[in-house]
Amino acid sequence: xxxxxxxxxxxxxxxxxxxxxxxxxxxxxxxxxxxxxxxxxxxxxxxxxxxxxxxxxxxxxxxxxxxxxxxxxxxxxxxxxxxxxxxxxxxxxxxxxxxxxxxxxxxxxxxxxxxxxxxxxxxxxxxxxxxxxxxxxxxxxxxxxxxxxxxxxxxxxxxxxxxxxxxxxxxxxxxxxxxxxxxxxxxxxxxxxxxxxxxxxxxxxxxxxxxxxxxxxxxxxxxxxxxxxxxxxxxxxxxxxxxxxxxxxxxxxxxxxxxxxxxxxxxxxxxxxxxxxxxxxxxxxxxxxxxxxxxxxxxxxxxxxxxxxxxxxx
Amino acid sequence: xxxxxxxxxxxxxxxxxxxxxxxxxxxxxxxxxxxxxxxxxxxxxxxxxxxxxxxxxxxxxxxxxxxxxxxxxxxxxxxxxxxxxxxxxxxxxxxxxxxxxxxxxxxxxxxxxxxxxxxxxxxxxxxxxxxxxxxxxxxxxxxxxxxxxxxxxxxxxxxxxxxxxxxxxxxxxxxxxxxxxxxxxxxxxxxxxxxxxxxxxxxxxxxxxxxxxxxxxxxxxxxxxxxxxxxxxxxxxxxxxxxxxxxxxxxxx
Numbered sequence: 001x002x003x004x005x006x007x008x009x010x011x012x013x014x015x016x017x018x019x020x021x022x023x024x025x026x027x028x029x030x031x032x033x034x035x036x037x038x039x040x041x042x043x044x045x046x047x048x049x050x051x052x053x054x055x056x057x058x059x060x061x062x063x064x065x066x067x068x069x070x071x072x073x074x075x076x077x078x079x080x081x082x083x084x085x086x087x088x089x090x091x092x093x094x095x096x097x098x099x100x101x102x103x104x105x106x107x108x109x110x111x112x113x114x115x116x117x118x119x120x121x122x123x124x125x126x127x128x129x130x131x132x133x134x135x136x137x138x139x140x141x142x143x144x145x146x147x148x149x150x151x152x153x154x155x156x157x158x159x160x161x162x163x164x165x166x167x168x169x170x171x172x173x174x175x176x177x178x179x180x181x182x183x184x185x186x187x188x189x190x191x192x193x194x195x196x197x198x199x200x201x202x203x204x205x206x207x208x209x210x211x212x213x214x215x216x217x218x219x220x221x222x223x224x225x226x227x228x229x230x231x232x233x234x235x236x237x238x239x240x241x242x243x244x245x246x247x248x249x250x251x252x253x254x255x256x257x258x259x260x261x262x263x264x265x266x267x268x269x270x271x272x273x274x275x276x277x278x279x280x281x282x283x284x285x286x287x288x289x290x291x292x293x294x295x296x297x298x299x300x301x302x303x304x305x306x307x308x309x310x311x312x313x314x
Numbered sequence: 315x316x317x318x319x320x321x322x323x324x325x326x327x328x329x330x331x332x333x334x335x336x337x338x339x340x341x342x343x344x345x346x347x348x349x350x351x352x353x354x355x356x357x358x359x360x361x362x363x364x365x366x367x368x369x370x371x372x373x374x375x376x377x378x379x380x381x382x383x384x385x386x387x388x389x390x391x392x393x394x395x396x397x398x399x400x401x402x403x404x405x406x407x408x409x410x411x412x413x414x415x416x417x418x419x420x421x422x423x424x425x426x427x428x429x430x431x432x433x434x435x436x437x438x439x440x441x442x443x444x445x446x447x448x449x450x451x452x453x454x455x456x457x458x459x460x461x462x463x464x465x466x467x468x469x470x471x472x473x474x475x476x477x478x479x480x481x482x483x484x485x486x487x488x489x490x491x492x493x494x495x496x497x498x499x500x501x502x503x504x505x506x507x508x509x510x511x512x513x514x515x516x517x518x519x520x521x522x523x524x525x526x527x528x529x530x531x532x533x534x535x536x537x538x539x540x541x542x543x544x545x546x547x548x549x550x551x552x553x554x555x556x557x558x559x560x561x562x563x564x565x566x567x
Contacts, residue, residue: 052408056566074316074410082408088401092333093326104322105409147405 003027004155004186005051010060012046012210020046022210024060028155033177033187035201035218037194037301043210044190045085048157052082064155078106081153085160085190087140091133095124098132099146106151118146121176138169145176156180158189162196174200194298198222208305223266227295230262230273232280232287246279247272260287266294319411323419324426327393331427338427339434342381346435349377350442353499365501365532370443375526376498377439379460382432383493383518386461387485390424390468395475398564407566413559417469424465425458432457446529452537453528459544460521464489466551473564492518497526502534517547 005028012021020043028034038044049055051062053073062069064076090098099115119125122142127135132143141161148156158177162170177200181187191197197204197218204221206214214221237257241248250272252261264271280287331338350370358369365372394416397403406416439445447453467484475481496518502510513519514535524540527533533540558565 054404054407054566056562074412077408077410080408082404084401084404086401088404090400090402092330097326097329101322101326102405104325105319105405105411107316107318107410109318 002030004030004065005188006063007047007051008061010047010050010062011058012043012050012055013058020210021050021057024210024212026205026212026215028186028188029203031181031184031186032202033181033189033200034203034205035197036188036190036205036207037197038190038207039305042207044207045159046210047207048082048159048188048190052080052157053077054082078151079154081148081151081156083141083144083148083156083158083161085163087137087144089132089140089143091131093132094129095119095132095135095143095146096128098143099150102147103150108151114152115146115150118149121179122146123172138165141165142169142173145173149180153185155186155188158187160190162191162193170196194301206301206304214304221300222294227263227299228266228271229293229295230264230276231291231293232260232262233289234258234260235286235288238285242283242285245283246275251276260285316411316415319409320415320419320422323406323416324423327420327423328426330393331389331423339431342385342431342435343438346377346381346438347442349373350439365503365530367530367532368443371445372501372526372530373499374436374439374443374445375529376493376496376522378432378435378457379496379518379522379525380490380493380498381435382428382457382460383464383489383521384485385428385431386424386464387468387471387489388481389427390421390465391472391475391481391484392468393420393424394469394472395481398472403565413555417466417555421462421465421469424468425461428461428465429457432461448531449528453525456521456525456528456540456544459548460525463544463548463551466548466555470551470554470558473558476564489518492516493522497522497534501532517543520544 005026007024007026010021010024011019013019024047036044036047046055050057051064051069053069053076057070062076064079067073067075067079069076093101096115096119099119100110103111103115116125119128122145124139124142124146127139132140135143141164145158145161156177161173165173174196177187177189189197189200201218204214204216204218205212234257238253238260239257241251241253241260245251247262247264250263252263253259254261262273262276264273353369353373361369363369363372397406436445471481471484495513496516497513502513502519502523505513520535520540520543523534524537524544527537527540557563
């Protein structure tokens with residue numbers, strides 16, 4: 001299965017001299033949900049802008065389903081829907097008019113039945129004649145999504161789609177995204193809610209200071225970089241960690257002394273759990289309960305970016 | 315050509331005009347009526363004729379031009395500046411349309427509106443003074459050419475402007491004075507010789523002169539010069555638009 005978007009040697013330096021993107025090479029697979037993560041100012045929005053045509057690249061190429069996005073921009077852009085990060089909408093237009101306008105802008109013939117379907121899917125149907133300025137922030141966000149979907153794109157870019165959106169609306173939106181994906185639409189999203197990426201994405205890309213520092217299947221990433229924590233609730237409080245315990249460097253004691261946490265790498269040949277438990281037994285430390293938790297994508301992400309800032313990723 | 319996109323932009327802009335119909339039409343009609351009261355009645359009673367034409371009738375082409383130039387520049391500049399200001403320009407830039415199609419949509423709508431207003435002013439004038447149109451085809455040609463040319467200029471200003479003040483500067487500080495000094499209310503021949511020469515540096519003289527010729531067959535400059543100058547402005551504006559298109563000036567960063 002070949003990539004639907006191919007980004008090669010892409011760089012962008014703004015007029016101010018700020019290098020927003022540095023030699024980006026990235027392929028987006030057909031039909032996947034790709035989550036692009038990165039701290040503020042990492043270059044996420046610039047990267048989306050270059051692919052969609054709102055930002056001119058300094059170097060490199062982007063092809064969208066085989067069409068170069070500069071020399072063959074019509075064919076490339078017809079395939080793409082963009083939901084921008086900012087809530088940029090007209091104020092005085094009605095919802096119906098603005099979504100119909102978007103469809104026309106992309107050169108598609110009128111199709112009121114299709115627009116009706118989008119508005120119903122996004123729970124906007126009863127607002128179709130309202131002026132956009134009268135809508136709440138969450139509703140405006142839906143309008144932006146409706147506009148992006150109005151021309152039946154094959155690829156959808158969602159730049160921070162759930163920023164400032166309440167939980168219920170967020171759930172609705174992710175349902176729309178799942179339905180789109182089931183219909184074969186490729187989705188690229190950026191988000192600050194890492195649990196969303198964890199929940200939705202097939203693959204994860206991490207961008208930091210204008211460079212892609214990692215692209216990985218989500219499951220693989222979680223498996224590779226995932227650390228697990230074993231938490232032991234002690235029967236009797238400890239004043240301090242006994243120095244002779246096994247794996248003391250991976251152990252930490254909670255403030256009130258009743259909880260012991262052991263951090264270990266699931267990929268290591270030996271996790272050391274058996275020896276730790278034996279060692280605790282020898283030291284006469286008994287526990288009431290135990291649980292394990294796996295590190296979330298957020299922790300992985302913070303770890304990666306931190307590593308990158310401190311002298312490059314592995 | 316993505317005709318559907320051009321149509322979408324055109325309709326969007328015309329809908330904006332329709333929403334503000336009353337102020338769009340009322341303001342020019344009222345100001346034109348005032349011009350007739352002030353210039354036509356007060357001054358006209360002393361001047362009576364200019365170049366053999368009744369003074370009230372003489373100023374009609376100039377008044378239409380005044381509105382046409384102002385409205386073309388303001389409509390087109392606002393039309394493209396507003397999406398830049400609100401950020402909705404992202405959609406234009408990411409749509410499968412070329413810059414030329416964007417220009418046709420916005421400039422077409424702005425020119426349409428100012429032509430309609432020009433014709434309304436003409437109709438209003440008829441209520442006050444007798445108006446004769448000697449060359450209707452040329453009159454319409456000048457009307458359309460001028461509206462398109464100055465809508466192009468407005469579009470350029472809208473791209474260039476990075477604040478609302480700049481949107482106002484050009485119409486108020488350049489277009490209005492040049493129109494007033496461009497023979498809207500007098501024949502250039504009544505000026506002293508030195509000022510006549512200075513006047514011919516003013517491009518708007520040629521537009522008003524040619525336009526007035528299409529009404530009364532009186533002109534400050536030969537009509538072919540007027541047509542040539544109008545085309546020169548048109549080409550100059552197209553050249554600047556082409557440059558903006560090439561460089562993405564103030565559109566893409």
